[in-house]
Amino acid sequence: MSARSPATAASPSTSSSISTRWSSRRQSERGSMRFSFGGGIADWTFAHGDEVVIGAFTGNNAVVVGGVAITFWSDEQAGTQYDDLLDTDGQPITVVLSEDGAGFRSKGQIAPFRGPDGITKMWAQAGDNGPRALMVTTDAADTTNDPGTVWPPLSIAGLLSVGTGRHRLYNDTESNLTLASARATLGTPGSVDTVLDINRNGSSIFPAQTGRLTIAAGQNTSGKMAPLEVVQLNPGDYITVDVDQTGGGAGDLVVQLLMMQG
Missing domain, CATH: 2.60.120.340 (Nucleoplasmin core domain)
Incomplete structure (x- = not known):
């Protein structure tokens, strides 16, 4: 699924999908089970570009932007911020920055990271005012319901x-x-x-x-x-x-x- 912001480039949006993603390993740290997010085919940050008209439809170009701070939340509109995250090297972080294109990943790509203990889905918000988009763990294919x-x-x-x-x-x-x-x-x-x-x-x-x-x-x-x-x-x-x-x-x-x- 994807979500696009009605705001300007100052308020980029996130796009998140659980389809066609590579599998990633899980990490057990201090007895916790952290699930993986990001790195998927639709995990990018972008902003609205110029207005375009195609036939009877008026819209905006989507412009991929990098270096955007992404926060993660328990709810689409309110909720609690998840700030206990780990980057690709296993280092603690509170937000994720989309790629700036300087490395081997493309500009705007949301690199793989791990969420808090036991959390399998989060609402991602790019920038201060962007709408939130649901991100589901990339371990979803390997995760089964716990019957207890x-x-x-x-x-x-x-x-x-x-x-x-x-x-x-x-x-x-x-x-x-x-x-x-x-x-x-x-x-x-x-x-x-x-x-x-x-x-x-x-x-x-x-x-x-x-x-x-x-x-x-x-x-x-x-x-x-x-x-x-x-x-x-x-x-x-x-x-x-x-x-x-x-x-x-x-x-x-x-x-x-x-x-x-x-």
Whole structure:
């Protein structure tokens, strides 16, 4: 896809496409997974040139321009700027400069670079006022959807009682993980609701205790429940589960967590 600016040459635009791109390697640095961007058939900066008329249509020539600073964002219009980037040599950068034509790349070309940890798409903005264009990782052909991993369950054998969770499940990977969902199961249902709290590093993941994992009276499972907010576990973070309410003979608890990359 491409986007062209209605402004003058002072506000160049970016053009980005995920078709006909060469494959590029990934980098794992300090336990992170950075994806590659740029270097594609339509990754260039350009500005509007002279007005031209072709039949019934009036438009402008597209002029390739180099040395343009490109910033990257999480949203097309607002969002957060991504400034944790790596250039082709693996050096930290906050913006990408399109080529000036002095080297082996053509003027205006956006050279390959790597984005922040786990980010597979960004909105690119050339100059201060140019419109943003979506850039998708050039590793897209090698990237598959993460179906998630069910962690080994936290379990309590026998009759349940209210208490603070003592058993910890640590993120011992070298990647950030996101809690996608949780499910609680009772081997013996109780005659009252069983309410569980999930903690990250000792603090509840449920704001104002709303939406806690609950197994209704007489039922065996809470069903698959997603957190109300994004819950990310950095390497070394841990999960515990508290029993906030139970009774009526409830017993043999199992809590399983579905974790995803990023």
